[in-house]
């Protein structure tokens with residue numbers, strides 16, 4: 227957790243509140259189905275929202291057409307422009323992705339009157355919140371925001387962050403989520419001394435175990451961690467909960483409607499691989515220099 231002085235060090239304001247908005251089952255109105263609209267649909271489907279899309283058919287981007295065809299239960303599409311306040315009925319969130327700042331302003335004004343949060347892709351000053359460059363691997367979500375200063379730079383920083391990931395973090399987080407849910411089922415108390423003990427134990431196992439080891443857990447191993455670990459107030463070793471030897475590489479799959487890439491995750495993660503490679507390269511160089519000198 228951050229201390230007050232750490233938060234003070236961040237900046238004296240001028241930022242925005244970064245959150246993970248829970249949209250499951252909620253209704254989102256999207257006005258405009260061009261390229262930006264298509265990218266909004268990808269994010270909304272990933273968040274399990276129900277989408278109502280308004281856009282003249284001739285303006286639909288190819289990916290938007292694909293989404294409408296593939297997810298008829300999730301996207302209610304109307305081949306027309308935004309008509310007025312009745313469109314906002316029962317909406318939890320509104321996004322405009324249109325090439326018309328006057329229409330965007332009218333829609334944003336109506337949303338403000340109805341107290342519905344709104345994002346207008348073409349007019350930042352009308353936005354209640356901004357989108358950012360996203361990385362998603364199952365439950366792992368990272369958003370890069372320049373807070374409106376340079377969207378393209380956000381996308382470039384996203385690529386750097388993506389390259390620094392090992393590829394197995396999403397799976398590891400899913401398994402940690404399972405372990406945590408099983409523990410909460412055994413010990414459902416909220417707060418109090420038991421709640422504090424549960425939080426301390428969860429933090430300790432996350433700190434002590436290499437992240438990659440969590441990816442190898444199955445249901446039986448999760449129960450064994452709880453029997454040998456939680457019940458005895460200690461953190462068991464991986465070998466205690468798994469009789470099988472660890473494989474040297476693990477296949478991981480990232481999820482989400484716009485993703486789905488299968489990658490090979492190195493067991494040591496990219497963080498360790500780079501220094502090891504540098505060390506080996508340095509050693510080879512030293513040997514070559516010594517041999518050259520001897521000659």
Ligand SMILES: C[C@@]1(CC(=O)O)c2cc3[nH]c(cc4nc(cc5[nH]c(cc(n2)[C@H]1CCC(=O)O)[C@@](C)(CC(=O)O)[C@@H]5CCC(=O)O)C(CC(=O)O)=C4CCC(=O)O)c(CCC(=O)O)c3CC(=O)O
Pocket residue numbers: 265345346347348349350353355356357358359360370371372373374375376377378379380381384
């Ligand atoms: C304020 C914000 C409002 C919002 O959309 O929520 C906004 C506004 C505007 N963007 C414009 C232009 C471009 N936007 C992109 C790309 C992205 N834009 C995104 C977010 C945001 N864009 C919010 C701030 C986010 C932040 O500050 O970090 C990303 C991160 C996320 C996403 O949209 O999903 C996504 C990259 C995702 C990825 O690749 O991962 C590119 C580059 C490209 O397309 O490759 C360009 C051209 C180059 C450039 O301008 O940088 C213009 C027209 C400007 C003009 O006319 O000159 C406006 C309106 C204006 O600024 O007036």
Ligand SMILES: NC(=O)C1=CN([C@@H]2O[C@H](COP(=O)(O)OP(=O)(O)OC[C@H]3O[C@@H](n4cnc5c(N)ncnc54)[C@H](O)[C@@H]3O)[C@@H](O)[C@H]2O)C=CC1
Pocket residue numbers: 257258259260261262263280281282284285286287306307308323324325326329347348377
């Ligand atoms: N935030 C971001 O990431 C970015 C934002 N932009 C801004 O977003 C706007 C949209 O970009 P694109 O999708 O590339 O534009 P686009 O022109 O491909 O799509 C806009 C769509 O909105 C539809 N439309 C226009 N008025 C409408 C209305 N009243 N009701 C319903 N639909 C309507 C059009 O028919 C068209 O299909 C651009 O004007 C640009 O300023 C551009 C790039 C990135």
